[in-house]
Amino acid sequence: MTAPGESKRGPVVQDWVLAMVVAVIQLGGGRNANLRQTGVHTIDALGYVLLLVGPVALLLRRSYPLPVLLVTIASCAVYLLRGYGYGPIFVSLVIAFISAAIVGSRWWTYPLAPIGYFALVWPLPTLVGHPANPWLAFGMIAWLGVLVAIAEGIRQRQAVLVARRQRAEAARRDEEAQRERRASEERLAIARELHDVLAHSLSLINVQSSVALELFDKRPEQAESALAAIKTASRDALAEVHTLLHSIRSGGSTPGTEEAPESGAERTPESANGRRDSERAQDNSAGRNAGVAEARPSAPRSPAPSIEDLDTLLQRARAAGLTVDTRVIGTAHKLPSVVDVAAARIIQESLTNVARHAPGAPAAVTVRYAADSVEITIDNARATAPQSKSGPSGGNGILGMRERAHALGGQLIAGPRPSGGFRVVARLPSQEEAK
Known part of the structure; x- marks a missing residue:
């Protein structure tokens, strides 16, 4: 039987492992992606800090899903507006979006997908002098649709599991x-x-x-x-x-x-x-007891x-x-x-x-x-x-x-x-x- 302390430590360990993996991907992948692009700002100390903001925020995604999503959107917006170029900084944003869509309210989470697209892909970057590749802009629309569909599928599956557990509990009580x-x-x-x-x-x-x-x-x-x-x-x-x-x-x-x-x-x-x-x-x-069986008719x-x-x-x-x-x-x-x-x-x-x-x-x-x-x-x-x-x-x-x-x-x-x-x-x- 798992102790209560062990059941609580499990998600914490998972969050730390996930945050470290995302940090490695964003730091290493962001640097390589920046070196291969032309006309972008070289990653400096602020760029590395912005790449780390998302992974660090993911540590709190279970307790504060919507604030974590807003923080990752803000870090991505600042990163792109500074001219560092596109890269794997979106990994933390994707994880934060799915976590918020599953745990929080869909009415607060799903509207952030088009808002983020307007702010990070098109047309806001174009207006401030950072035009996006048309194919990239079109591909991001498709990926956002897939992302919302994945989040909704996970949410529905969890709802089915909760309903099944409730039915099992009701059957047990009955x-x-x-x-x-x-x-x-x-x-x-x-x-x-x-x-x-x-x-x-x-x-x-x-x-x-x-x-x-x-x-x-x-x-x-x-x-x-x-x-x-x-x-x-x-x-x-x-x-x-x-x-x-x-x-x-x-x-x-x-x-x-x-x-x-x-x-x-x-x-x-x-x-x-x-x-x-x-x-x-x-x-x-x-x-009758065996000891008195013979003595009593x-x-x-x-x-x-x-x-x-x-x-x-x-x-x-x-x-x-x-x-x-x-x-x-x-x-x-x-x-x-x-x-x-x-x-x-x-x-x-x-x-x-x-x-x-x-x-x-x-x-x-x-x-x-x-x-x-x-x-x-x-x-x-x-x-x-x-x-x-x-x-x-x-x-x-x-x-x-x-x-x-x-x-x-x-x-x-x-x-x-x-x-x-x-x-x-x-x-x-x-x-x-x-x-």
Whole structure:
């Protein structure tokens, strides 16, 4: 890697080398050209100084391109008006003109070409007694045209290079922004998945532990059932967390994700959820340290939640003492995996909220199939038992359910019922092109 000091020294060295080469050409070539011409003034000390003015001025051509060009024009004018004759003194003028045309404004630089021609070639030298050769005057016009064309070509090429660099930088920034957005979506998907895996089980554990504490002395048989439900829920939660961590570490796709809606759309957080839920049904065991693998049995794997089998989906909630009725309207049909998983998660989260905020209240789950959508309704009546004080009431459950529905192109409405209780209604598209 080049140090900043070295990158700055490079152009300075180039300018010094260029100035010395031009000085040698102008001093040696100017002297030889002057000796071969007749009727010209012999080069004296002033002539040599004028030959050196241009090369010295070129040292500042990057910082002050237009002043350097004016200085070289002035030195050439004085040189020719003194009668020294034509020679390579124009080399520094050509370099100064190209530098000014490339770095500075063309509207200040290009007009100096005809002005310099009038002052140095024709007609001003003729008016002061130094007539120019007609062929020389004509040839200088052609050379000035070529010089302007060269300067404009270099300028356009630099403009193209700058535009290309800007496009590359914009593409790099856009790629970085997309990378950050994908990382943010992935973090959101992981956070939602952890919430889905843990919130349902922990809420049931919380409710059942409160029941067990209240009934431990009065009704030990019911307390035993509550403790058994806690054991089952905690075991299943550990297995699901185990599987989720393995899915996050592996980061690979699993069979079944082909059902996710793609059609050129970007991968949504729901896609990540669908893949991870599918991995629960496919993977065997992972995420354990090698040292304790033999001492601990493999954690059971929970299948991906699905609304095709509502009894299995609601088994844990019912085992925790929640009364849930189910109803299916319409002809059930196969749903895309991400839609099926999202619907199951919405049902689980809604029942978790019932168990947390209205323990003892019966719930009803209705699944209505349509040609291009599926509608899930979760109702709970007013609680028939006193509200439990088992935990905080705040959470992100409804927000997470709404995000799931919106990510798939659906909608979710949640709020109190006029007759009491609470209702959650989610409508999700059931077509492959759904987003």
